[in-house]
Amino acid sequence: MAVKKRQRLGEILKDWGVISDPGIQEALEYCQSEGARIGESMMALGLAEEEDVTRALAIQHDMPYIDLDRNLINATELSLLPEDRIKRHQVIPMGRDEHNRLKVIITDPLDLDTLEVLRFMLNEEPVPCLASKAKVRAYIEQNVGTTLSVDEEVKHFEDIDEDDSSIDDEDLDEGDAPIVRLVSMLIAEAVRLRASDIHIEPMANRVRVRYRVDGVCAERDNIPKRMQGPVVNRFKILSGMDLAEKRVPLDGRIKMRIDGEDIDFRVSALPAYHGESIVLRILRPEAAKLGLEHLGLEPKQKALFDRIIRRPNGIFLVTGPTGSGKTTTLYSALNELNRPDRKIITAEDPVEYNFTGINQCQVREDIGLTFASILRSMLRQAPNIILVGEIRDLDVANVAIQAALTGHLVFSTLHTNDAPSALTRLIDMGVKPFLVASSVQAIMAQRLVRTICPDCKDVDPEPDPKILTLLGFSKEESKSTTFYIGRGCNACNGTGYRGRQGIFEMMEMTTHIRQLAFELAPLSEVRKAAVASGMSTLLDDGKEKIRHGITTPEELARITQEMDG
Numbered sequence: 001m002a003v004k005k006r007q008r009l010g011e012i013l014k015d016w017g018v019i020s021d022p023g024i025q026e027a028l029e030y031c032q033s034e035g036a037r038i039g040e041s042m043m044a045l046g047l048a049e050e051e052d053v054t055r056a057l058a059i060q061h062d063m064p065y066i067d068l069d070r071n072l073i074n075a076t077e078l079s080l081l082p083e084d085r086i087k088r089h090q091v092i093p094m095g096r097d098e099h100n101r102l103k104v105i106i107t108d109p110l111d112l113d114t115l116e117v118l119r120f121m122l123n124e125e126p127v128p129c130l131a132s133k134a135k136v137r138a139y140i141e142q143n144v145g146t147t148l149s150v151d152e153e154v155k156h157f158e159d160i161d162e163d164d165s166s167i168d169d170e171d172l173d174e175g176d177a178p179i180v181r182l183v184s185m186l187i188a189e190a191v192r193l194r195a196s197d198i199h200i201e202p203m204a205n206r207v208r209v210r211y212r213v214d215g216v217c218a219e220r221d222n223i224p225k226r227m228q229g230p231v232v233n234r235f236k237i238l239s240g241m242d243l244a245e246k247r248v249p250l251d252g253r254i255k256m257r258i259d260g261e262d263i264d265f266r267v268s269a270l271p272a273y274h275g276e277s278i279v280l281r282i283l284r285p286e287a288a289k290l291g292l293e294h295l296g297l298e299p300k301q302k303a304l305f306d307r308i309i310r311r312p313n314g315i316f317l318v319t320g321p322t323g324s325g326k327t328t329t330l331y332s333a334l335n336e337l338n339r340p341d342r343k344i345i346t347a348e349d350p351v352e353y354n355f356t357g358i359n360q361c362q363v364r365e366d367i368g369l370t371f372a373s374i375l376r377s378m379l380r381q382a383p384n385i386i387l388v389g390e391i392r393d394l395d396v397a398n399v400a401i402q403a404a405l406t407g408h409l410v411f412s413t414l415h416t417n418d419a420p421s422a423l424t425r426l427i428d429m430g431v432k433p434f435l436v437a438s439s440v441q442a443i444m445a446q447r448l449v450r451t452i453c454p455d456c457k458d459v460d461p462e463p464d465p466k467i468l469t470l471l472g473f474s475k476e477e478s479k480s481t482t483f484y485i486g487r488g489c490n491a492c493n494g495t496g497y498r499g500r501q502g503i504f505e506m507m508e509m510t511t512h513i514r515q516l517a518f519e520l521a522p523l524s525e526v527r528k529a530a531v532a533s534g535m536s537t538l539l540d541d542g543k544e545k546i547r548h549g550i551t552t553p554e555e556l557a558r559i560t561q562e563m564d565g
Helices: 009-015 021-034 038-044 050-060 083-089 112-122 133-143 150-163 177-192 225-238 285-289 299-309 326-337 371-379 394-405 420-429 433-439 465-470 475-480 511-518 523-532 538-547 553-564
Strands: 092-096 102-106 127-130 195-202 206-213 216-224 250-258 261-272 275-283 314-319 344-348 359-362 385-388 409-414 440-452 457-459 484-486 497-508
Touching: 009 021, 009 038, 009 050, 021 038, 038 050, 050 127, 050 133, 083 112, 092 133, 102 112, 177 195, 177 206, 177 216, 177 225, 177 250, 177 275, 195 225, 206 225, 216 225, 225 250, 225 261, 225 275, 299 326, 299 440, 299 497, 314 326, 314 394, 314 420, 326 344, 326 385, 326 409, 326 440, 344 371, 359 371, 371 385, 371 394, 385 394, 394 409, 394 420, 394 433, 409 420, 420 433, 420 440, 420 523, 433 440, 433 511, 440 484, 440 538, 440 553, 465 553, 497 538, 497 553, 511 523, 538 553
Parallel strands: 102 127, 314 409, 314 440, 344 359, 344 385, 385 409
Antiparallel strands: 092 102, 195 206, 195 275, 206 216, 250 261, 261 275, 440 497, 457 484
């Protein structure tokens, strides 16, 4: 039987477009002169990044590649090897595979000595996986031997609670090291799990902790009731809130450095029946700078979007419920338009992300700094582009429309279910129909659907026929379409989904649609005209995402049921 010839590292990287033939030759010459390996030579010469070389080595040696930024390893898995061995050999245990073999992350596929040590220690054959040296080193420094896990911290307090009834709440202080450590670990864990929110919710006999990951809340754990006061106070101290005020809602912000990245948190405290409920909104800087190509727009939609946002004047509205990605879409548009020859001013409540080169104004209703007053003032600043966080009332709508009619490009959001409804909503607010018809350039409705985890993506042999019928797939279409599903893995925490992408409904204002708006035509007629002019509905766009293997019928059905509700 012929042995399969191992592909060369340079060939793999060349196939990926990372390196060229002259680059490979230069690296080979460096190898000979310095006595280094080919991968090390490429990195030393700046011809390839460490992650690219590591991925290529994993393919070359037929080993799984692990990206530690995307794979969370819990405390139980880390405890499968002694801490001193993890640090000495720079290896990370990451649970067992389907054959009950221990998977261990290493940094060098040719490090046979380390593999032999692991065999001896474990008394079994480990399954080696590969990750880059830099990420393994950073992960070990961050997670091994520094602090206890969240579970162990909570268990520590539960043990105190159970074993020592003489200890009362006054013995727990929000400045105590265990409380400080627990709160820091909760925040760091949520960030590593890609959560968008942390919910601390007091109940009758416990404090529930939930993380919202990819738009879905997952219960993390319960904190003992006796820790409620100190934990809530610790969050309030971090966010600069008044500790003595427990009767009214409070807002604050936290800035923390986690895994080498500065992360902002918007914090809200709300008095509830069993105590103050705390919610932290995690604001990642890169989330607002995705770029248009990563939003999930289909090519036809992206071309229209590009064309609309480059118009010199008019209103471009993005609609959808809270948490549907409207802000990210508008920021992506502004990021695209942010050039030295354009002046951009925003009125936001609150300012979530800071952009260089854009003048951002924070709404403060308590001192009379409202959307409308900021808008009127910003028009005297001679901007080219204006972003209004939300059109909430007639006053803001009228100023925005006047700005659009006097040569400004205005971006804003509305809370409506679909694109055609935005016209009706503006008219219901009291805006004159002829002003709506003449000022609005386009309306885009959107939702976010969870995307299938690429690490455990597989063909779904038996998609639910009821769901396919609900989504409008015909029998012939169901047979000819390949449906995919996420099986659940460590990378997606067993959910089968990782990340989210938008589904969109873009309605450009044609002469016919303007006429219908002016005549106060029924919503059904406006929608019919929009579809006739080429608009894909949210459902149609979602079905296209299913055909492309991006999401599942179950996920789209969940979103469309929310839309209908």
